[in-house]
């Protein structure tokens with residue numbers, strides 16, 4: 719394995735920042751951080767700003783329900799704590815059935831879901847410069863994902879929290895960039911693993927060992 723030049727937290731064997739029961743490594747981001755910069759973030763979290771409410775709400779959900787509730791339920795709990803009632807959902811076409819279930823959960827919790835599908839606007843992939851041979855079904859009309867329009871339509875609804883339901887890698891980035899409301903993710907799309915990308919990492923020594931093969935990675 720090549721030597722890592724710019725050491726960061728992923729190369730740390732101590733994780734001392736969590737409980738301070740070990741030692742900081744020679745190259746540590748906590749030790750190197752400017753106290754004034756750290757203190758400014760702490761001041762933000764302690765205050766009354768929206769960011770502060772969000773930070774504390776997220777920590778409360780973790781602390782109250784650690785390992786007791788699912789992410790679906792955590793989103794309900796988090797939305798209530800930040801007083802978000804209008805919940806936008808940016809859904810992938812492939813997850814629309816799961817989105818329908820999620821909207822039932824939100825309504826049962828007294829929240830107001832509003833969903834925009836990734837194919838909204840119905841623009842053919844070739845219209846944005848994607849060659850026909852890259853369609854899933856060549857030669858047919860096939861709408862491109864339109865995450866910017868998804869965000870704009872949710873912005874127009876003045877949603878207070880937007881939830882990503884399985885948007886593609888990169889489309890989720892654009893959605894988050896253009897969303898005016900805070901964004902969280904319920905489903906992270908991974909077609910190969912039933913939307914559980916951690917599986918690939920868990921099985922790196924067996925079924926997924928190709929992900930460390932430079933020859934394979936060169937083909938991606």
Ligand code: SF4
Pocket residue numbers: 726727730731732733734735736742743745746747748749
């Ligand atoms: S901040 Fe320091 S102690 Fe914490 S994970 Fe990073 S390098 Fe390790």
